[in-house]
Amino acid sequence: GENVEQHPSTLSVQEGDSAVIKCTYSDSASNYFPWYKQELGKRPQLIIDIRSNVGEKKDQRIAVTLNKTAKHFSLHITETQPEDSAVYFCAASLSSGNTGKLIFGQGTTLQVKP
Amino acid sequence: ETGVTQSPTHLIKTRGQQVTLRCSSQSGHNTVSWYQQALGQGPQFIFQYYREEENGRGNFPPRFSGLQFPNYSSELNVNALELDDSALYLCASSSTGGEKLFFGSGTQLSVL
Numbered sequence: 001g002e003n004v005e006q007h008p009s010t011l012s013v014q015e016g017d018s019a020v021i022k023c024t025y026s027d028s029a030s031n032y033f034p035w036y037k038q039e040l041g042k043r044p045q046l047i048i049d050i051r052s053n054v055g056e057k058k059d060q061r062i063a064v065t066l067n068k069t070a071k072h073f074s075l076h077i078t079e080t081q082p083e084d085s086a087v088y089f090c091a092a093s094l095s096s097g098n099t100g101k102l103i104f105g106q107g108t109t110l111q112v113k114p
Numbered sequence: 115e116t117g118v119t120q121s122p123t124h125l126i127k128t129r130g131q132q133v134t135l136r137c138s139s140q141s142g143h144n145t146v147s148w149y150q151q152a153l154g155q156g157p158q159f160i161f162q163y164y165r166e167e168e169n170g171r172g173n174f175p176p177r178f179s180g181l182q183f184p185n186y187s188s189e190l191n192v193n194a195l196e197l198d199d200s201a202l203y204l205c206a207s208s209s210t211g212g213e214k215l216f217f218g219s220g221t222q223l224s225v226l
Binding site: 032045100 | 154206213214218
């Protein structure tokens with residue numbers, strides 16, 4: 001079945017360093033790839049997303065890259081700050097056209113040390 | 115603009131009981147999706163409702179059922195609760211054809 005694998009499961013960086021989280025997906029028909037940030041006890045919040053017709057997207061300190069051929073996509077956070085500490089989830093759409101139906105990765109716990 | 119709201123926030127049930135969780139979608143959104151998030155895991159897709167009909171279902175048994183009302187709010191019903199049903203249940207809304215999901219804060223269900 002469809003699957004999204006996310007690595008690493010935990011990531012610890014010093015404030016100001018960069019953080020990279022990687023995901024692979026199995027369904028070649030997936031065409032939408034969002035990233036969510038979930039702070040402890042709070043709702044997942046969409047931080048950035050990318051569609052399959054785009055290779056890279058940037059929004060201030062965060063960027064996402066997509067390699068459709070390899071079925072890989074990654075989240076890059078530059079100049080990390082303590083408030084970036086949270087669990088990050090990648091997701092892929094459940095085949096093309098199935099809006100709102102996502103397969104999530106297992107999550108990466110990011111800790112930014114001051 | 116009103117965000118996605120869910121009730122109750124916490125719920126404790128015993129095995130075999132039934133539970134109903136409620137969700138109000140964000141204003142302007144007509145599609146509601148439900149997800150189950152076990153501790154330390156990513157959310158898992160349960161099903162989606164659009165125009166009061168089920169529009170896709172994940173790998174969940176029939177004892178998980180739902181409803182959507184004309185005002186786009188939705189309910190998730192779980193019958194014959196099992197211990198493994200203990201999880202955070204998230205509701206997310208989106209607009210027609212919209213890919214972006216906006217999540218509620220969830221209902222934490224504990225089955226004892």
